[in-house]
Amino acid sequence: MNNETNKLIPELRFPEFANDGNWEEEIIENIAKAESSSIALNKLELKKEGYPVYGADSIVGFIESYQHEHNYISIVKDGSGVGRLNLCKSKSSILGTLVAIKAKDNKKYNLNWIYYLLSSIDFSSYIKGSGIPHIYYSDYKNENVFVPNQDEQQKIASCLSSLDELITAHTNKLETLKTYKKGLMQNLFPQEGEKVPKLRFKEFEKDGEWSEDKLGNIGNPSMCKRIFKEETTSDSINGIPFYKIGTFGKQADSYISKEIYEEYKSKYSFPKNGEILISASGTIGRLVVYDGEPAFFQDSNIVWISNDESKVKNKFLYYVYSLLNWQTSDGGIIQRLYNANLKGMVISYPENSKEQQKIANTLSSLDNLIKEQSTKIEQLKSHKKGLMQGLFPKVNN
Numbered sequence: 001m002n003n004e005t006n007k008l009i010p011e012l013r014f015p016e017f018a019n020d021g022n023w024e025e026e027i028i029e030n031i032a033k034a035e036s037s038s039i040a041l042n043k044l045e046l047k048k049e050g051y052p053v054y055g056a057d058s059i060v061g062f063i064e065s066y067q068h069e070h071n072y073i074s075i076v077k078d079g080s081g082v083g084r085l086n087l088c089k090s091k092s093s094i095l096g097t098l099v100a101i102k103a104k105d106n107k108k109y110n111l112n113w114i115y116y117l118l119s120s121i122d123f124s125s126y127i128k129g130s131g132i133p134h135i136y137y138s139d140y141k142n143e144n145v146f147v148p149n150q151d152e153q154q155k156i157a158s159c160l161s162s163l164d165e166l167i168t169a170h171t172n173k174l175e176t177l178k179t180y181k182k183g184l185m186q187n188l189f190p191q192e193g194e195k196v197p198k199l200r201f202k203e204f205e206k207d208g209e210w211s212e213d214k215l216g217n218i219g220n221p222s223m224c225k226r227i228f229k230e231e232t233t234s235d236s237i238n239g240i241p242f243y244k245i246g247t248f249g250k251q252a253d254s255y256i257s258k259e260i261y262e263e264y265k266s267k268y269s270f271p272k273n274g275e276i277l278i279s280a281s282g283t284i285g286r287l288v289v290y291d292g293e294p295a296f297f298q299d300s301n302i303v304w305i306s307n308d309e310s311k312v313k314n315k316f317l318y319y320v321y322s323l324l325n326w327q328t329s330d331g332g333i334i335q336r337l338y339n340a341n342l343k344g345m346v347i348s349y350p351e352n353s354k355e356q357q358k359i360a361n362t363l364s365s366l367d368n369l370i371k372e373q374s375t376k377i378e379q380l381k382s383h384k385k386g387l388m389q390g391l392f393p394k395v396n397n
Contacts (some may be wrong), residue, residue: 002174007123007145008022008024008025008389008393009022009023009393010017010022010023010391010392010393010395011042011389011390012387012391013028014152014155014156014159014390015153016155017148017149017151017155017309020148020149020152021145023069023147023148023393024146024147024148025031025144025145025146025147026140026145026146026147027141027143027144027145028118028141028143028145029103029140030104030116031104031105031108031109031114031145031147031162031327032073032101032102032103032109032118033101033102033103033104033162034099034100034101034102034141034167035067035068035072035099035100035102036096036099036100036263037067037068037093037094037095037098037099037100038061038096039087039093039095039096039140040093040096041055041060044060044063045063045064046060046061046062047061047062047064048061048062049208049303050062050063051061051063051064051065051066051091051092051093052089052092052093053092053093053094053095053246054074054086054088054092054094054095054098054137055094055095055097055098056076056079056080056081056084056095056097056098057081058217060095062313065093066091066092066093067092067093067100068088068090068091068092068093068094069090069091070102070233071087071088071089071110071111071112071285072088072099072100072102072111073085073087073088073101073102073118073137074086074088074094074098074099074100074101074108075099075101075118076097076098076100076139077098077099077134077135078097078132078133079097079099079132079133079134079137079156080244082127082133082134082135083123083124083126083127083135085115085118085119086102087111087112087115091308099136099137100116101114101137104263105297109147109150109153110132110150110153110154110157110159111222112157112160112161112310113153113154113156113157114265115157116156116157116160116231116388116391117145117392119142119155119171120388120389120392121140121145121389122137125141126139129208131341145394146392148212156167158309159387159391160384160387160388160391161196163380163384163387164384165385166380167377167380167381167384168176168378170373170377171326171377174370174372174373174374175369177366177369177370177373178254178370179180179383180366181366181367184199184362184363184366185319185322186361188200188359188363189198189319189320189323189348190210190348193211195210195348196208196210197210197257201358201359204350204354205359206356206372207350207352207355209351210348210349210350210351211311211348211349211351212346212347212348213311213346213347214343214344214345214346214347215305215343215345215346215347216342216344216346216347216374217311218305218307218311218312218317219305219306219307219335220305220306221303221304221305221306221307221339221342221343222269222271222300222303222304222305222306223239223264223265223269223296223297223299223302223304224228224264224269224270224271224297224298224299224302224304225264225268226299226300227256227260227264227298227299227300228240228298231256231257231260232254232255233254233256233257233366234255235255236252236380237255238257238296239255239256239258240255240256240257240258240295240296240298241255241294241295241296242254242255242295242296242297242298243295243296243297243302244301245279245280245297245298245301245302246282246299246300248277248279248286248288248297248302249279249286249288252295256296261294261296265296267346269306270307271290271297271304272290272306273290273291273292273303274286274289274290274292274314274315275289275290275304275307275314276288276290276299276304276305276314276317276318277289277290277300277302277303277304278302278303278304278323278337278342279301279302280301280302280303280336280338280342281299281301281335281336281337281339282301284326284335284336284337285321285324285326285337287318287321287322289314289318290304303337303339303342305317305342310331311349311351312347312349312356313353313356313357314358315347315356315357315360315361315364316356316357316360317347318360319359319360320348320362321336321346324345324347326384342370
């Protein structure tokens with residue numbers, strides 16, 4: 001079997017189709033047609049009920065009529081999310097920033113399979129426009145694709161649809177966990193103007209009111225020694241990760257020598273294991289618990305409260321931070337978190353350290369469940385990506 005023949009067969013194939021031979025080479029225009037829309041969001045009188053109208057991300061509302069009688073695919077052709085695909089339900093419409101894709105022959109081409117086929121194509125080379133990006137059907141309609149018979153199309157679509165349903169179910173579970181955590185935190189901490197939480201563990205019900213104090217009385221704002229550009233290196237093997245505000249909580253892209261790290265760590269402010277690092281610029285209030293691993297953090301942009309834990313345990317303080325409104329006194333969003341801002345923020349806490357620990361442990365256990373669920377979703381998405389790469393032959397244009 002030569003290379004030309006090989007490329008017309010996917011790497012992964014269901015056993016019942018193993019002897020069906022090659023897929024047929026086609027272009028998108030021969031299997032799918034496009035229908036535009038002139039609906040503008042600002043001209044719509046949206047209702048609470050009726051027929052759905054799809055936008056780039058989801059349903060934007062409902063109207064009294066519809067464009068499409070049967071299911072179809074939408075693709076964002078203008079603006080944010082350009083190239084994004086979605087399977088849309090029957091008796092619905094799309095905004096003018098989208099285009100509807102339908103099977104040219106429903107007896108020959110399965111719509112769900114076309115959706116996954118299009119999802120396997122990299123449309124980035126067709127995107128144009130430096131201001132508002134756009135992608136048009138006329139640009140990609142001649143893209144080469146390979147097509148199996150409809151039974152195999154159906155089998156592939158059913159397999160991937162089942163996987164999508166599983167991902168959706170796990171995503172819904174993740175959102176439920178996040179919603180539960182949010183509600184639990186609102187009840188485990190006193191509401192504004194209150195001195196005790198609505199929900200309290202039984203062993204602490206008689207402990208009385210929580211205390212209030214400024215963060216400046218809990219500990220002093222601190223930051224690492226300034227690192228200059230000439231002190232950084234790209235040597236990720238021998239260097240110590242240097243986190244700037246852009247890589248905070250992510251993967252470091254800059255490093256410092258072990259010698260500089262050891263010197264600055266011993267001579268200047270440096271976080272203790274378990275202390276909570278706070279982003280002080282950009283998106284204010286992002287949190288990372290320092291885990292004790294060798295790392296260095298950009299001065300002024302990443303700060304922490306040096307806390308001896310005599311009043312508030314760091315594990316509890318992490319969740320206190322999560323509830324703080326990082327705003328100025330006039331309600332505006334802080335562009336930069338200065339020491340004065342941080343020191344002046346008022347927090348509530350129970351004086352009994354055991355109650356702090358119980359609250360922190362409860363929320364930490366929930367965070368672990370959320371993390372496990374997020375990991376499970378990423379694994380499923382990775383599995384789907386690999387499956388799609390195997391189920392569709394590679395096109396060498």
